[in-house]
Amino acid sequence: MTTPATTPINKKVGFINAFIAATLMGFVGFFARHIDAQGDFIAFSRMMCGGLLFFGIIAYKGRLLDLKSFKLSPTMILSGFFMGNCLSAYITATQHTSIANAVFFIYIGPIISTLLAVIFLKEKMKAGTWVALLAVFIGMMMISGLMSIGPNGMSFGMEFSEKTFFGDMMALYSGVGYGLFLFFGRFRTEVPGDVRAFWNFVFALAGITILFIFTKPTISQMTSTDWMWWIGIGIVCGFGALGTCTIATRHLKAAEFACVSYWECVVAALFVGLMIYGEPLSSAQMIGGALIIIGGMSEVLISMLGKSLKKSDKQADAVSAL
Structure with a gap:
């Protein structure tokens, strides 16, 4: 039996997809x-469009057998499940608590994934990376x-009350879910990015569908314009954003992805707001x-410079061995 071909880890590809x-x-x-x-119905569009479009890409490339060749594992299933759940929980949180609280909790996700990767995957953290991560986290709190x-x-302007308890708990779950999605995405790096993305979307859809049993979303009020935007968010923020996110986590360590992920806050405030x-x-x-x-770019430079130095050392060792 032949082993399916996989692409090697590429930091440049990882950072480009993360941005x-x-x-x-x-x-x-x-x-x-x-x-x-x-x-949660809006989140459903993001998962559905992502799954369908990645399936189409894999089919177009004639690689449908890859979906069978790379066996599913619990970490692949959990990565997709938490991807769907964290996004649904986040949007629900914005409807029941302040935007500031919802943003804060979901953005502890990259911190959680980094700590889990350091503890369980033994991913090493340079001092410069810790500083960059602290800088982007503080930057997130200021820009939000x-x-x-x-x-x-x-x-510091964060407030809690009994009235917003449910929303705050959903926001906390969204952050934990986001962290677990990124953490479990660090496993099975031998699986190609498009195959991983497809399965992520499939199990994210399954997770959101289970939530529908409790949330019972309605669509009778949606107009043709609503449906057009619903499809648009699925393509841009589902297939595009979450697909490239899945590819990025394959090539980057948890801390590297975390430092870049906060760029989302700048885009939301500067370009949209x-x-x-x-x-x-x-x-x-x-x-x-x-x-x-500054924090995100410094981590890119730290990572890429470290890779270049290692490559130079290997070349020097090879020359000296001649």
């Missing part, structure tokens, strides 16, 4: 504002309005955006 994923994810709010539907600059210095809706940015938000850009 594409974060950029497209930043437009989720833009599409969602045009759809009169429940959050959780941290602000006032006459008395920095202030400011340029499309004319929402002004405060000085704290601009500082936060700068921290995310």
Whole structure:
């Protein structure tokens, strides 16, 4: 029996896909504002379009046998399940608690995945990576309005109440789910990105369908315009964003992906909020955006430079051995 061919780990491919994923994810709010539907039904579009389009790509390449050759494993199933659940929980959270709380909790996801990868996968973290991760996390809190600059210095504006308890718990679940999705995505790196993405979307769909039993979404109020935007978010923020996210996690360590993932906040605030809706940015938000850009780019440079140095050392060793 022949072993299916796989592509080697490529940091450049990983970072490019991570930036594409974060950029497209930043437009989720833009599409969602045009759809009169429940959050989990919007998430369903992202999973359905992603699954169908990746299946079409695999079929077009004549690689349908790869879906059978690369056996399913619990980590592949769990990665997809949590991908669908975390996105549904996040959108539900935005409807029952403040946007600031929902954003904060879902963005602890990359931190969770990084810690899990360090503990269980023994992924090593350089000091520079810890600094970059701290910078982008602080930048996220500033650009989302959780941290602000006032006459008395920095202030933290997160609030909890009994009224928003359900929403806060859904937001917390979305963050944990996001972290588990990214963590389980670090397993089975021998499986090609498109095959992994297809199965992720399949099991994400299964997870959301189970949630429908409890949420009972309605579609009778949706107009033809709503349906067009519903398909649009599925293609752009489902197939495009989540597909490239799955490919990126195959090539990058958890911390590397985490540092780049916060670019989504800059896209949402700058390109969607400011340029499309004319929402002004405060000085704290601009500082936060700068921290995310600097932190993300520094991690790319740290990773790529480290790879180049290792390659140079190997070449030097090969020459000295002659």
